[in-house]
Amino acid sequence: MVQNLGCREILIQSFDNDGTGNGLDLKLLELIPDGLLTVPLIFAGGIGKSEHMLTGLSHPRIDAVCTANLLNFINHGLVNARKRLKLSNF
Numbered sequence: 001m002v003q004n005l006g007c008r009e010i011l012i013q014s015f016d017n018d019g020t021g022n023g024l025d026l027k028l029l030e031l032i033p034d035g036l037l038t039v040p041l042i043f044a045g046g047i048g049k050s051e052h053m054l055t056g057l058s059h060p061r062i063d064a065v066c067t068a069n070l071l072n073f074i075n076h077g078l079v080n081a082r083k084r085l086k087l088s089n090f
Helices: 026-031 050-058 069-073 077-087
Strands: 010-013 041-044 064-066
Touching (some): 050 077
Parallel strands (some): 010 041, 041 064
16 A cells, blocks of 8 residues: 555564564564565664674565664674675675
């Protein structure tokens, strides 16, 4: 429905995982039928380390990830995430 209203991207955020740093709740993807989305999907909620970002960015159904916890509350989170993503060619 939101795609038909002109939405250019969709952000899915796990409120259960938000702020935990335990990783993305990829089970939420099971609620979205394959091929349904024609706009980019951004995933958020639970990213606590750069490996969580890589997991999301490597998933074929996820176009981008969003985090605040890692970048704002984890010491050197931004620096470490940038290094890790660069090493992984992202």
